[in-house]
Amino acid sequence: xxxxxxxxxxxxxxxxxxxxxxxxxxxxxxxxxxxxxxxxxxxxxxxxxxxxxxxxxxxxxxxxxxxxxxxxxxxxxxxxxxxxxxxxxxxxxxxxxxxxxxxxxxxxxxxxxxxxxxxxxxxxxxxxxxxxxxxxxxxx
Amino acid sequence: xxxxxxxxxxxxxxxxxxxxxxxxxxxxxxxxxxxxxxxxxxxxxxxxxxxxxxxxxxxxxxxxxxxxxxxxxxxxxxxxxxxxxxxxxxxxxxxxxxxxxxxxxxxxxxxxxxxxxxxxxxxxxxxxxxxxxxxxxxxx
DNA sequence: TATTGTTGTAATCAAATCAATTACAACTGC
DNA sequence: GCAGTTGTAATTGATTTGATTACAACAATA
Numbered sequence: 001x002x003x004x005x006x007x008x009x010x011x012x013x014x015x016x017x018x019x020x021x022x023x024x025x026x027x028x029x030x031x032x033x034x035x036x037x038x039x040x041x042x043x044x045x046x047x048x049x050x051x052x053x054x055x056x057x058x059x060x061x062x063x064x065x066x067x068x069x070x071x072x073x074x075x076x077x078x079x080x081x082x083x084x085x086x087x088x089x090x091x092x093x094x095x096x097x098x099x100x101x102x103x104x105x106x107x108x109x110x111x112x113x114x115x116x117x118x119x120x121x122x123x124x125x126x127x128x129x130x131x132x133x134x135x136x137x138x139x140x
Numbered sequence: 141x142x143x144x145x146x147x148x149x150x151x152x153x154x155x156x157x158x159x160x161x162x163x164x165x166x167x168x169x170x171x172x173x174x175x176x177x178x179x180x181x182x183x184x185x186x187x188x189x190x191x192x193x194x195x196x197x198x199x200x201x202x203x204x205x206x207x208x209x210x211x212x213x214x215x216x217x218x219x220x221x222x223x224x225x226x227x228x229x230x231x232x233x234x235x236x237x238x239x240x241x242x243x244x245x246x247x248x249x250x251x252x253x254x255x256x257x258x259x260x261x262x263x264x265x266x267x268x269x270x271x272x273x274x275x276x277x278x279x280x
Numbered sequence: 281t282a283t284t285g286t287t288g289t290a291a292t293c294a295a296a297t298c299a300a301t302t303a304c305a306a307c308t309g310c
Numbered sequence: 311g312c313a314g315t316t317g318t319a320a321t322t323g324a325t326t327t328g329a330t331t332a333c334a335a336c337a338a339t340a
Contacts, residue, residue, distance in 0.1 A: 001223055001297085002230040003141045004327065008249060009232050015241050027286065034239040035232055038329050043287065060337030062286040075252065083141055090142040092149050092175055092299095099174040100280045101155050108276045109148060112215065116263045123259040127252050136248045140240045141326085144298065167315065178300050183316065200308030202315040232328095287336075296327080307316075 006082040007075075009035055010045050011132065014078065017055065017064050018133050025063045045082060052081035070133055076124035088120070089113040146222040147215075149175055150185050151272065154218065157195065157204050158273050165203045185222060192221035210273055216264035228260070229253040 012035050017026050024030060028046060032039040046064055049055045054077060056067045066073065091109070095102035152175050157166050164170060168186060172179040186204055189195045194217060196207045206213070231249070235242035 001141070001143050002225050003228060005230045005232045006327095007229065008245070008253075011249060012232070012235065012241065012245050015245065016239075019241055025286095029286085034236050034242045036234045036236050036242070037232060039287095040289090040330070041328065043289085047288070057287070058337085059287055060285085060335080062337090075256075085142050088143060089147065090145045092145045092152070092177060094176045095152065096174050096176050099156075101152065101159055101276065102174045102176070104276050104279045105148070105152050105155060108272055108279065109151060112267050112272075113148075116215075116260055119263040120256055120260040123256045132248055132252075136241065136244050139244045139248065146298095169315085179316095180301070180318090181299065183318085187317070197316070198308085199316055200306080200314085202308090281340100283340080284338090285336105286338105288334085289332100290334105291330100291332085293330080294328095296325100298325080299323095301320100301322080303318100303320085305317085305319105308314090310312085 003083065006045055006048075007079055009037070009041070010049060010078050010082050011075070011129075013042065013045060013049070013064070014054070014066070014070075014073065014129055015132060015136060017066055018070055018129065019136070021065065027062045027064075031064075048081050049078070052077065054078065054081055066129075069130075071128050071130035073129040074125050075127040075129075076121050078129075079121075079124055087113070088117045143223065146185055146188075147219055149177070149181070150189060150218050150222050151215070151269075153182065153185060153189070153204070154194070154206070154210075154213065154269055155272060155276060157206055158210055158269065159276070161205065167202045167204075171204075188221050189218070192217065194218065194221055206269075209270075211268050211270035213269040214265050215267040215269075216261050218269075219261075219264055227253070228257045 013031055016031055016034055020026050028039040028042040031042045050057050053067055055064050057064050095105055097103050153171050156171055156174055160166050168179040168182040171182045190197050193207055194213055195204050197204050235245055237243050
């Protein structure tokens with residue numbers, strides 16, 4: 001199992017928006033060219049980022065912009081915008097309740113799985129778009 | 141995106157093996173009954189656990205046993221046994237190298253994604269089967 | 281107002297993964 | 311040899327992904 005590429009595509013999109021904000025109109029076509037994918041893929045992900053309040057999109061005229069400062073956008077914000085599953089883990093839903101293990105697996109595991117997911121999200125929350133922009137500008 | 145249910149099924153399997161080791165022969169049929177799934181699903185996951193050196197299976201006569209003590213088996217061991225992907229995240233593989241962002245996204249993101257995955261795995265590594273067995277026995 | 285370039289969205293498609301299932305050969309102890 | 315079990319291949323339906331075509335709605339501007 002792997003996450004979809006939507007997280008990395010969305011991050012790529014935001015890096016472009018921030019990097020080219022003063023030089024180009026950042027359209028779905030432009031972005032698709034940088035990412036090397038289809039403009040519709042970009043528009044769909046941009047739509048998710050827009051619904052999440054991360055970007056604003058100019059309909060008609062075109063172009064995408066950050067809806068808030070890059071230091072107020074974390075990888076967790078981006079992740080939650082593009083991955084809709086509330087829970088990372090997936091339980092086999094109907095264990096046998098006649099069995100003492102089947103009856104109690106869920107309650108014992110749930111707390112652990114939550115903690116694991118929290119650790120991951122916490123790490124994501126510590127990475128801001130601002131940091132990523134800074135690091136990529138150093139490389140350019 | 142969600143992980144498959146193999147992690148929770150595998151954990152369920154190991155909890156049963158440990159819990160019933162003195163009272164029943166723990167076969168794939170028995171396990172399938174507790175999990176409420178098909179015996180072949182159980183046999184495949186048991187096969188993965190066996191390849192990973194976590195359980196031993198008696199061919200012919202039947203029955204599964206832990207290959208080492210329950211305090212030497214962590215959730216991370218189980219996870220790695222049943223989820224084969226080395227990397228949790230998935231990159232769009234062909235960004236446009238003409239674009240400064242496309243050329244550098246990968247190197248900037250990789251380190252971050254590794255850290256996130258490491259945080260998750262580290263949390264998993266802190267949970268032993270022994271703990272889970274203890275907690276579930278308290279509930280029974 | 282008509283044109284142009286853009287966004288939003290629906291529909292379709294192929295590939296991959298999952299979970300479930302049937303089937304059957306191979307193995308072991310009795 | 312028999313019974314019960316494991317290992318594994320093959321198939322199926324559902325779901326997700328990523329790519330693509332198509333087109334209506336929109337906004338600036340010439």
